[in-house]
Amino acid sequence: MSSETLLYIIFAGIIALLLALFQYFRKGKNMSKLNMFFSFLRFISVFCVLLLVINPSFEQIQLSVEKPNLVVAIDNSTSIEHLKQNTQTLNFIEGIRNNVALNEKFNVDFYTFGDQLKVLDSVSFSEKQTNIHNAFKQLSQVYKQSMSPTILISDGNQTYGNDYQFVNSFYKHPIYPVILGDTAQYTDLKIQQLNVNRYAYLKNEFPVETIVVYNGYENVNSKFVVSSNDRVVYSKDLKFSKEDNSKVVHFTMPASKVGVSKYKAEITPLSNEKNTINNTKNFAVEVVNQKTNIAIVSDFSHPDIGALKKSIESNEQRFVSILKPNEVVGQINDFQLFILYQPSNRFKLVFDKFKALNKNYFTIIGVKTNLNFVNNSFENYRHEISNQKEDYQAELNTKYNPFIIEDIGFESFPPLHSNYGSLHFDHPIDVILNKTVHGVLTNEPLLLTFENSGRREALLLGENIWQWRAHSYLQNQSFHEFDDFVGKLVQYLASNEQKSRLRVDFQSFYDGNNHVVIKAEYFDKNYVFDARERLNIIITEKDSKSQITRPLILKNHHFEVNLSGLEPAKYNFTVKSKNGNISKSGSFEILEYNVEQQFLNANVSKLEQLADNSLGTPYFIANSSGIFNEILGDERYVSIQKSSRNTIPLIDWKYLLAIIALSLGVEWFLRKYNGLI
Structure with missing residues (x-):
């Protein structure tokens, strides 16, 4: 006062x-x-x-005592029950709840994790995936300030995600792993990995590669068998020893029937094997009888050409040829789509032929493009010529209609090098990406499509798209997202099918542990996306004929439904619009596979390394009583008295x-x- x-x-x-x-x-x-x-x-x-x-x-001064947090993260995956550690885990959790000294000294917070981190509701050991790294990443957002020692109750077996043993780089609290399982080595045969293409072509053969691993000390014999519909289609005798403990089996199989063919690969179990679930892997191949041939036409070399070829051919149904302009005319009927990379005067004969045959094509304009030739040859648009260059970044147009586009982080992609100047169009266009300069939207298209006289065209106004593919890999550790984007664009351009007001995006088969997501788009009579429509999906299990109906949820300018709870089986489905009376049908198959049941014991080495990196101590569940004494006696974990001054x-x-x-x-x-x- x-x-x-x-x-x-x-x-x-x-x-x-x-x-x-x-x-x-x-x-x-x-x-x-x-x-x-x-x-x-x-x-x-x-x-x-x-x-x-x-x-x-x-x-007014108020005094308060802030206790440190004790975080308890519990692995809720099915591997815990598979290793028969569920009862001990529940007893240990109950021991934490009933420890009076621990609850007096700490604010004890319980979480479970599998695919995602959740506040503890119940422990069911039913999660089909484990991502320990992601659990700590989410915990780091919650516990940024106060000291929060963490008890990790897990077998250490992570099915996907980044390596978790180095989470101390962002999670700054001691971690005490309670290891579920033991270090005993059991005699075991397992199929470590099975590589096969998702697609094969009718009357061709598709390759299969299988890696079989043996853990044990004795010399053993087994048999590798691949069967389909209870009929053996391939088999091979294998011998293993302590020194020769892995085999790579290469073979090819015929693609004789259109559709999804399901196979089961199995290594015959040994008599004393403890875990036989990992002796089997199911896989499927979709046999198609149509192959899309695509030609990239250019009169000079550029990294973009190789990146596009790799991206397009990531789908086994597509084959890319790289041609010079003078090589196109004699082969023009062999291809469903042409990608014209930075056309020049040498493309004149090519354009004349395209106009005569009404061919679809995708034009990429860069700094080496002859804009005078483009303006004189292309009848649908003109590009202003300024002789100046500019770097443009991309921004997704979420209202793009012709097909579903996912935002794969276009705004963070490196800029494309292009010519400065506006485009003038004679026909309506559909813009996929807009140009931005230093984060400012220019209202000029960077990537667009349009249709004219039954012909589909696309135009990209920039070069160095190879940097986009590389950046996508750095962000996601996979080319899949970028390749999928290019694949959808190519699929749209390579087809002359009329627009449909209801489009459904799904896969022919899903691995049992992956999200089974079906997406759809609905358009009004003017082919404008209609978010007011209500879509339902009717799913029928082929064998039992049982049906379920679920609504599709509106999400980012498309509808989608998550069917991850379905059991492995074959299904037919129909997506229906409520008001427009339009429907689309299809079928898919969910393959049976549980990666959590492939483990024999705990991943002790990684959990011990995790504890060492974070200045914690590992404990086995059978000898975990000492963890309470250590945490209670650690002088780093003390209550803090805080004072707050309030003016009243x-x-x-x-x-x-x-x-x-x-x-x-x-x-x-x-x-x-x-x-x-």
Whole structure:
């Protein structure tokens, strides 16, 4: 409180006192006890009112004790139950709950994790995937400030995600792994990996590569068998020893029937094997009878050409040829799509042929493109010529209609080098990507498509798209997202099918552990995306004929439904619109595979390394009692006393109003009682 406010309070007290004395002792009134009491009550009332007018503020200091957090992260995956550690785990969790000293010293927070981190509700050991790295990444967002030692209850077997043993780079708390399982080595045969293409072509053969691994000390014999519909289609005898403990089996199989063919690869179990689930792997191949041939036409070499070829051929249904302009005319009917890379005057004969045959093509314009030739040859648009260059980044147009586009982080991609100048179009266009310069949207297209006279065309206004593919790999450790984007564009351009108002995006088969997601788009009669429509999917299991109906949820300018809860089987489905009376049908198959049941024991080495890197201590579940004593005795984990200083205005003090009301009420009552009113 300032000295000025204190003077106001003293002055208010004097005024209140003078007013009270003036009221009851003017004109020679006697100094009776009753008048003195009345004067006191009037002084209290007036003084409190003046205090409210002055409204002084008071500082209040509150002391609090903040306990450290103890984070308990529990592996809720099916591998825990598979290793028969579920009962011990539940007992250990109950031991933490019932430890009085631990709960007095710490704020104990329980979490479970599998695919995602969740606040503990129940422990069911039912998660089909394990991502320990992601669990710590999410915990690091919650526990940034206070010291939070962490008990990790897990077998250490991670099915996907980044290596978790180095999470100390962003998770700055000691980690105490409680290891579920043991280090015993069991005799085991397993199919470590099976590589096969997703697609094969009718009347061709597709390759299969299988890696079989043996853990043991004795010389053993086994048999590798591949079967389809209970019929053996391939087999091979294998011998293993302690030194020769892995075999790579290469073979090819015929693609004789269109559709999805399901196979089971199995290595015959040994008599003393503890885990036989990892002896089997299911896989499937979709046999197609159509192959798309695509030609990239260029009269000079550029990294973009190789990147496009790799990206397009990531889909086994597509084959890319790289041609010079003078090689195209004689082979023009052999290809469904042409990619014209930075055309020049040498492309004149090619363009004349395209116009005559109404061929689809994808044009890429860069700094080496002859814009005069483009303006004279292309009848649908003109590019302003400024002889200046610019670097443009991309921004996704979420209202693009012809097909579903996922945002794969276009805004973070490196800029494309291009010519400066605007485009002028004679026909309506569909913009996929817009140009931005230093984060400012230019309202100029960077990538677009359009249709004219039954022909589909696309135009990319920039070179160095190879950097986009490389950046996508750095961001996702995979080319899949970028290749899928290019594949959708190529699929759209290579087809002349009429637009459909309902489009459905799905895969022919799904691995049992992956998300089974079906996406759809619905357009009105003007082919504008209609978010008001309601879509439902009817799914029928082929064998039992049982049906389920689920709604598709609107999400980022498309509809989607997650069917991950379905059991492995073959399914037919129909997507129906509620108001438009339009439907699309298809079929898919969910393959049976549980990666969590492929483990024999705990990953002790990684959990020990995790503890060492984070300055914690590992414990086996069978000898975990010492973890409580260590954590309780660690001097790093102490409670902190905190003080908070709050400034409280007097007007917020409700008791002052009660005092004013009480003093006025008592004064009025006594005056009434004594006949003074």
